[in-house]
Amino acid sequence: MTDQELQQMVEAISLAAFHRPFAHQATFNARLKTTGGRFHLQTQTLDFNPRLFAAVSPAQQAGVIKHELCHYHLYRQHRGYQHRDADFKQLLAAVGGSRYAPALPQLAKYCYQCQACGHQYLRQRRMNVRRYACGRCGGKLRLLANRPR
Known part of the structure; x- marks a missing residue:
């Protein structure tokens, strides 16, 4: 437009x-x-x-x-x-106007998955998988996809 x-x-x-x-x-x-x-x-x-x-x-x-x-x-x-x-x-x-602006689609570059429960985390920044754990079950995370821009 x-x-x-x-x-x-x-x-x-x-x-x-x-x-x-x-x-x-x-x-x-x-x-x-x-x-x-x-x-x-x-x-x-x-x-x-x-x-x-x-x-x-x-x-x-x-x-x-x-x-x-x-x-x-x-x-x-x-x-x-x-x-x-x-x-x-x-x-x-x-x-009939909108009170708030609609959310923009997430621009995730990295996808992490918990090895125990399978929950996925989409992130814009890279994170240290040895330092962070799953927020749901405490399991280890692994990098699934690294999508460069």
């Missing part, structure tokens, strides 16, 4: 769900890591996480967009636009 397609999607959702136009800019921001999107107060623009949008369904994408549009429209109406405000919670529930 490009920035232009995102802009069109945000404008369409704003008119359909909020019955108000979105008059500013929506772009992808690759620096966002843990959040789905961000609303800038000074410029009133919206940023979205491109990795999250590539990994989730269109319905979840719409939920993230509705969440950020709730911030946008409430701020423009001089009402409570923060997560803790009742206005925000009510509008978010009314339009």
Whole structure:
């Protein structure tokens, strides 16, 4: 999805769900890591996480967009636009936006398995199997797969 397609999607959702136009800019921001999107107060623009949008369904994408549009429209109406405000919670529930960003898929590089119970552990960093044991049964761990990037 490009920035232009995102802009069109945000404008369409704003008119359909909020019955108000979105008059500013929506772009992808690759620096966002843990959040789905961000609303800038000074410029009133919206940023979205491109990795999250590539990994989730269109319905979840719409939920993230509705969440950020709730911030946008409430701020423009001089009402409570923060997560803790009742206005925000009510509008978010009314339009069906997502309260939290969907979880990104795990980027595991290493897979460890307990030799006793067979439980698997997915890790991004390598770990010392002589030092650590299974958290369930205390058995020894072994490296199953080493998937380099």
